[in-house]
Amino acid sequence: MTGWLLLVSVFWPLLLVGAMGLRLTRRFALRVAPWAALPALAAALLLPDGVAVGLPWVFIGSAFALDALARAFLIFSAALWLAAGIYASGYLKATHDAREISFFSWFLATMGGNLALIPAQDMVTYIVFFALMGFSAYGLVVHDPTSQNLRAGRVYISMTVLGEMAAFVGLLWAAYLAGGQTGFTVSVTALQASPYRDVILLLLFTGFGIKLGVMPLHVWLPLAHPAAPTPASAVLSGVMIKTGLLLWLRIFPIGTGAGDWAGVLVGVGLFTAFAGALIGMTQTHPKALLAYSSVSQMGLAAIAVGIGLATAGKSTAVMPAIALFAAHHAFAKGALFLGVGLAACETSARNRRLLAAGLAICGASLAGFPLTGGMAAKGGLKYLAAGVEMPWSGLLEWLLPLTGITTMLLVIRFLCIAAARPGEPHGAWNPPMFVPWAVLVSGVLALPWLALAMGWVGVKQAGLYPAGAWKAAWPPLLAVFVAVAVWNMPRMRSALSRIRIPTGDVLSVFVLLLERSLALFRFSIESPSRVIQGIPSALLAQWKQHHGTLLQRMARYENFTLGMLLMTALALGMAWMLWP
């Protein structure tokens, strides 16, 4: 019974998409669409532990369960979707967008895919809804069909397809190793014992790393996230990228001391964390900058997974720490994106100050400033990293705080751009836009205390003691100092502001490679095909030249007769050969 409640609540957005398609129920669906994530949020908060439902007839045996990981992901995902949905109803009014039905159809389909994959306990169910989410989000990216957004859409869909492909091979291979079974728990054990473990992990790392945005698989992300309408950007950057993370957590051998893969993930993660922040600073569009910030933060998430792989002892602490990190990023990044939309609205000076304060809080939280959710999230990572034997671990100890500096610099740059209000001004500031944003900001502040109260993290882990707070405070403060210093050096400032890296950075390299290989491919396929096709038609032409009139006459009247004659001849021949 409770299992079915879980199913209905995560499938509710998909039911609404169906209702949107029928004229009879369209008005109802449109009215409740902003609240579509509410049942899932309620289910995540209220349903007891161990809720599970198996659907053996669906796909090749499908299973859903609300385990601890699913519950954590479902809470922050549904919460941000809910906030974005309510925000969207105000945003569409403020931007005078009449295409409500189109927007909410894609929005709900994407939401349905995202929410339904979280409690999925087998690979096929996961990838089904992963695909639904990925393909539906295309409609959000190109909602405003400018040529720039269409390009972003093309890049997005290409990378989505590539990701699906790597994921497809990785998952089917893992399923094969598990004797055709697709359950996560079975395949994790089977994967562990297999000599092909590394290839499969590489495939899954690539396939889902594209969604997560680890470098250099991130090229689509800074283009696609800003292209979507602001509420959709918030969920794209806030929760949807974390579906890649969730699959890693489901299938990677966490807590088994897999040092080699830990090295890969930590290495890639560190690079992503720094490069994402540095490239982000050269962006001029606030949403593009935030997208780079997401890339950078997901680098940290990759580091977290890497640490999780390397740990052998503290494995029970790994999942809560990563979930807390993901939840914090969802709230903070969601609030920052929604704030970009609010900043473009007409409003009073008081509201503007409030907005600036809220954005500053969220930004500082991303950098792990004391007493914010970010401190607890980062503190958890540092706690995990301490004492874990793995490649890079010496480097990690002093590089991890440094990410706080780059993140804070990025945030300061963001606040400067957002204050300048670029782009088209929106209409009036309205409560459906403001309230969800304010709730998310308070969530960012409340998170460490909530986590503490719920027992997800200990005091020590969250760094909620004086010395810990100081440790968390110095990198952001140093960043502020650097920013102020640069601001006061006009030469330096103008030199730095001249650095421009095109959004999507190495994308152009990708595109060039793709175009070259496609051209080569086409040439190598078409030239032999011309020969293959040429021979029969040349023969036919020759034949026609000699037997043209006869052929035409037969074609006009006697095709069928000829066929019959041939057939009879064949039959006679057959009879003759078979006769004893």
Add this chain to the structure above:
Amino acid sequence: MTWYNWLPLLILGTSLVPAVWIFFLREESYRTRTAVNLGGAVLKLVLVALLFAEVRQGHEIVFEYQLMPKLTMKFQADPLSLLFVSLSALLWLLTTIYAIGYLEESPNRSRFFGFFSLCVSTTVGIAMAGNLITLLIFYELLSLTTYPLVIHRGNAKSLQAGWIYLAFTMFGGAVLLVGVIWLQSLGGAIDFRATGILGELPEASYVRLQVIFWMLILGFGVKAALVPLHGWLPVAMVAPAPVSALLHAVAVVKAGAFGIVRVIYDVYGIEFSRTLGLLTPLAVLASVTIVYGSVRALYQDDLKKRLAFSTISQVSYIILGSAVFGPLATIGGIVHLVHQGVMKITLFFCAGNFAETLGIHKVSEMSGVGRRMPVTMAAFTLGALGMIGVPPLAGFFSKWYIGMGGVENGQYWVPGVLVISSILNAAYFLPILYTGWFGRQDHEWHGHRSFPARFETSLSLLAPALVTAALSLLFGVFAASPFSPLYWARFIMLGEY
């Protein structure tokens, strides 16, 4: 002989009798013709259901009739033939409904429906053939009965296409004939039996068996459009939409693929085929076809031509799955027989709807068609996504099993081929979806005729497309249920290993 042994013959009759009857009907007797057509199709479906029930009770259904010494006409209902016969019975019913709506008020309808029914009879004959000779006879008959359908429009282009079609199939048929007779002289009567019958032959004949195998593959490969024998298929798309639908989904192309499956599994036997070293070259050939067809499809602007090249590629999935040794690949290959059928017929139905309703023949003319015909476009979308292999549509599960089979057999390039093909599929299907849904109308549309305003097009054109689109989704969503093709394919596989 118990009554149920007559079932195969009765099923054959449900389309043979209407065919003859329709030939004698006058052009104007629309109602009678429709009644005979639909009556036959429904009756066939009922009889197939009955056949299923009898087989499920464990009855062995065989019908034999000796034409002359050493030449026995044999029909049987084994799991594989049941799969194919139920596919063709179901899709025939839908295509008949579609064709009635499609050909309304066009000339030569009696001729068309007569041959249409004949074509289905021969397909059913192929499905239930119990030995190689019977299969061969119906295979040849299929070429002849589809020819008038291909040239139905009677213009120069159709006639040209008809010639190319005949030339290719006659050549294939001749090679097949020689191969079958040679095989018969080696191994006696070639009855189909799970795990094959040639394994007992002495080792001295192995070389000959290998040569014969390739002759048979050549013969069936013409219809299955294996590269380089595929030349006729893209040309034959000048046929009316219901014919293309039938050609690409159940009748001709599928008959070729079915023939190859029979040869591998029930004549040679999968394990014996492996011993002879026949499987890997065939799998490579199928892979080449898969990639080649997809690449060629990329550059077609004509919608039906793009679909035709897509068929070349997709049908070879069946052959690839069958030619990779191991139960998982076998499941994938056999189930794709059904999956490709429902998905491709959906796409051709939709292409026909666009052409009839709005006069759209090219992809570039489709801008904004999703607004004008949302239901047809939605059905097309399901079919196209299924072809790409987006889960949970039917095509995904075919690929899932074929890919797992490749891994199982240590042929790691098999998933690679699937990936390349899927990416190419995405590259030629997604732009169509984009143009249809997101494009702005930039062409004036001129339909061939007007339709009542209640639906976006006539209901008899819309409903079959919707049903098959729904099937391509349901076959995937409920893949593990006992009513799914996947379940049945697994059952067939159990008999073959």
